[in-house]
Amino acid sequence: MFTPTMKTVMFDEQYCLGYNFLRSQKPFREDGLEPVTLTTHGTSGIIEEIEKKSTSWDGPISFALFIDYHSHRALEYIADVHRCNKKFQEKVSVQIAFRISPYQMFCQPIQYPKSLRSCEDFIRNQKQYQREIDAPFQLYPFNIMRNLARKGAQSDLHLLMDADMITSDGFATKVKKISNEMITGKKMNALVIRRFETNKKLIPRDNIQLEAAFDNKT
Structure with missing residues (x-):
């Protein structure tokens, strides 16, 4: 039986890179504006954070996943998440990278995992x-x-963000409008956002909660 594969390309004679191992299904262009793609990266240990972002970020997400021989099960797992989680499927595209073996001369294609488990079993x-x-x-x-x-x-507009960062409520929609006004074919600007850190488990998600956190020195 034929198994679909994804082509990978060599980079810096050390790594193989594969683009759009999984592709987001929703364009996010219904309002005529170019969406802002949240771009982030990590290993298999960060996949759960990407799942959370698919519920909080109202726009496309590009996640670059680094794997090796020991973490190859991550491909099957994230493919199942993409298949069984509607929001993840709509929003998240997954890119793959791995280091080549010594004396390896070319990059081999990645086989798409064919899961034998149902979504009910996976969830x-x-x-x-x-x-x-x-x-x-x-x-x-x-x-x-x-x-x-x-x-x-x-999309052509990107927000580079560490996987452990959490955005405020409605941020994707707000930054989409602002970015389309600031960045055009004639104007090239960089939009810088503020980042706040907290020691508490409750993360402020709006200005009122943030102000309260400052008042409480948390």
């Missing part, structure tokens, strides 16, 4: 399947992963 046992994924045992190429997420984005 019911998702935590268990998540624990079965081993993290990669290699140095993490930050710059390569950041650029991979950006180049695989499904």
Whole structure:
């Protein structure tokens, strides 16, 4: 039986990169504006954070996933998330990167995993399947992963963000309008956002909550 594969390309004679292993299904252009793609990256240990972002970010997401031989189960897992989670499927595109073996002369294609489990089974046992994924045992190429997420984005406007950052409510919609006004074919600008850190589990999601956190010095 034929197994679909994704072509990968070599980069810097050390890595193989694959674009759009999984592709987002929703264009987010109903209002005539170019959407802002949230671009981020990480290993299998950060997939759960990307799942959370698919519920809080109202726009496309490009996630670059770094794997190796030990973490190959991450491909099957994230493919199941994409298949069984509607919001994840609508919003998230996944790019893949892995380091080549010594003396490897070319990049081999990646086989798309064919899951034998139903969505009902996957959702019911998702935590268990998540624990079965081993993290990669290699140095993490930050710059390569950041650029991979950006180049695989499904729009021309990108917000580069670490996976552990949490945006305020409605941020994607607000920054979309502002970015389309600031960045055009004739004007090239960079939009810088503020980042706040907290020691509390409750993350401020609007100005009122943020002001209260400042008052409480949290």
